[in-house]
Amino acid sequence: MKSLSLSNRVLILLAALLIIPAYFTPLWQISLWAPQYPEGLNMKIWIDHLSGNVDQINGVNHYIGMRHIGDEMFPEFTYLIYIIGALIGFGMIAFLIGKRWSLYSFFGLISLFGVLVLVDMYRWGYEYGHNLDPKAAIKVEGMSYQPPLIGYKELLNFLAYSGPDTGSWILIGGVGLLILAIVRDRLEKPALVQNPYTSN
Template structure:
């Protein structure tokens, strides 16, 4: 199998290195604004923990019967850091191998990882927003409180936002580098 060009090997290595900041930066954010919280409440999701106004969000969500948000509801936190480490290791191996199949394999791996994360976040949001305590103080018949996967959504008097944070933007940059490398590889044919 043919080797990739030196420039594409560098792009592959740079894409692999964009996985490293996932250990040190928040990957996702969920924010809520309401008249009683004009400054907003914000929750940051990291590779292995949560930060921000998690306690205040739990206090508000309690009234509508949502479950308590805590690290224990994210089993991903126990293995995601190891999975990311394995992806970095594979990426470095693909860089050292330097064959075309390694370039395409890493792009496939990054793409599948991104899709899996989005599916997992949608599943979590759906369960969190639909599986409500029937004894909750506030009930609106037919209303679910699923946060948006990406973007804004009105939930009663709260405006909710969900979207990528610093770490995810860096990861998307890495995916962009991989797409560029594949584009340059195909153009070189």
């Protein structure tokens, strides 16, 4: 199996190290704007907790029958720290091994992690926006309040936004480094082997 160049191994190491800020920065954000909240309400999702205007958002959502948002509704908070740690560890091992398969395996794992996170976010948003309290003070026939997975969406008189926050943008940068390493590896020409039967 082909060995990677030193520069590509360094790119793997940098990509692994860029996962570390996920422990210290918010990974996702959900924001709401309305005439009564022109400054907006913002909720940030970290690796193990929520922050921001969570209480105010719960107060607004109560009237339309949406569930109370709290750390306890995210079981992912109990194990996400270990998954992130495993990704960092695998990246370090891939750097030490320095083989093509280790680069592709690391890229595959971190890409799979990203896809699963998006699927999980969509699942949560769907359940949160569709499973409403039938006794809610405000009911609109046929209306659901699923927040957008990524981007903007109008929900009644609110404009909702959902998207990556600082930690996820750093992780995306790490994925970009891995893609760069893969492209560089593909473009590198194999060293020419001297034919022992050819005279100089």
